[in-house]
Structure formats: structure tokens, C-alpha cells
Amino acid sequence: MTIRFVLYFALLSLLGCAETATLLTEPAHAKVYIDGKFVGVSPATFLVGRLEDAHYRVVLDGYEPAEGQLETRLAPGRVAGTVFTLGIYWIFRGLLYFPPTDVDLIPSSNASPETASGKAGRELSPEDRLRQVQSMYDQGLINQQEYDQLRSDILRELDPPR
Numbered sequence: 001m002t003i004r005f006v007l008y009f010a011l012l013s014l015l016g017c018a019e020t021a022t023l024l025t026e027p028a029h030a031k032v033y034i035d036g037k038f039v040g041v042s043p044a045t046f047l048v049g050r051l052e053d054a055h056y057r058v059v060l061d062g063y064e065p066a067e068g069q070l071e072t073r074l075a076p077g078r079v080a081g082t083v084f085t086l087g088i089y090w091i092f093r094g095l096l097y098f099p100p101t102d103v104d105l106i107p108s109s110n111a112s113p114e115t116a117s118g119k120a121g122r123e124l125s126p127e128d129r130l131r132q133v134q135s136m137y138d139q140g141l142i143n144q145q146e147y148d149q150l151r152s153d154i155l156r157e158l159d160p161p162r
Contacts, residue, residue: 018047021070021098023056025105029146030060034070041142048098056101063105072096129154 023032025042032044034054039046048054054070075097082088082095124132130151137147 018049019094019096019098021046021048021054022100023058023070023103024100025058025060025066025103027060027063027105029150030058030063030103030105031141033057033059038141041136041146042103054098056103058103058105060105062108064108066103066105068101068103070098070101073099126154126158 021034022045023042025032028042030042032039032042032046034046034048034056036055036057042058048070056066056068056070058066074095078095078097133142133147133150133154136142137144142150
């Protein structure tokens with residue numbers, strides 16, 4: 001009975017070993033890498049190990065790559081939860097969290113004004129751009145919501161409001 005309780009408690013404590021982090025960029029739709037692994041297109045939400053230092057890299061055509069360290073902060077609500085549950089809350093969530101990280105990308109010095117203003121890829125036909133967005137979705141580089149947004153943006157350009 002005691003061994004079963006210890007194993008059960010150990011398994012439950014492992015469930016709280018990751019935290020959710022969010023990285024936002026201006027402009028959006030930049031590729032986000034955490035510790036060298038692609039995690040999505042901004043705005044990106046991903047899991048980071050609770051006890052890890054996470055290094056990010058953000059890349060977008062026409063902009064300088066941005067790098068940095070995800071910061072953690074003490075969560076007062078988690079401290080209170082830990083006190084009131086006699087430490088049980090700490091086992092599952094920890095006291096620190098990753099606040100959303102905002103990254104402002106700087107236009108590349110060798111980029112054309114059109115590329116730096118976010119109009120990269122407009123030289124492609126709308127059909128090619130739609131195929132490119134579909135390919136990104138099929139490869140898992142963007143999620144359904146991002147796919148729908150990009151697709152609607154391209155289609156809206158074809159039929160501007162009157």
C-alpha cells in the first residue's frame with residue numbers, strides 16, 4: 001500500500017513539470033524557435049520545462065533575427081496557493097511562471113522598404129501564396145487559426161471592399 005502511494009504521488013508530481021509560455025512579435029507571423037527547436041509562428045504558445053532556462057530565437061524575412069532568454073517571475077497567487085495547501089500546490093505548479101514575452105523586430109538594414117514593411121511575398125501570385133500557406137499548414141508550421149487568417153487575408157486582397 002505504501003509503495004503504491006509513493007508511486008502515485010511521484011507520477012502526479014511529474015505532471016507539473018512544464019509551464020506554458022507565450023511569445024508575441026511585432027510584426028506577427030515570425031518563426032519562433034525555443035532552444036533551437038521550431039515551436040510555431042508568432043503569436044506562439046508552447047510548453048517549457050518548469051526548471052529550464054529557455055532561449056528563444058525569432059526569425060522573419062526582411063528583419064534582423066532576435067534572440068533572448070525567456071524570463072520567469074514569482075507568481076503571488078501560486079505562493080498563496082502553496083501556503084494554503086501546505087505545499088501541495090507547489091509540487092504541481094511551482095512558484096514561478098513565464099509571463100508573455102514581447103519581441104519587436106527591427107527591419108534589416110539590407111532589406112528593401114517593401115520587404116521591411118511586411119509586404120514580402122507579394123510578388124507571388126495569389127494562387128502561389130495560397131499554395132504556400134497550404135504547404136505551411138500541411139507541414140505543421142502554422143495552426144488552423146493562423147492558416148484561416150492568412151488565407152482570408154490573401155482572398156481579401158483579391159476582392160477589396162468597394
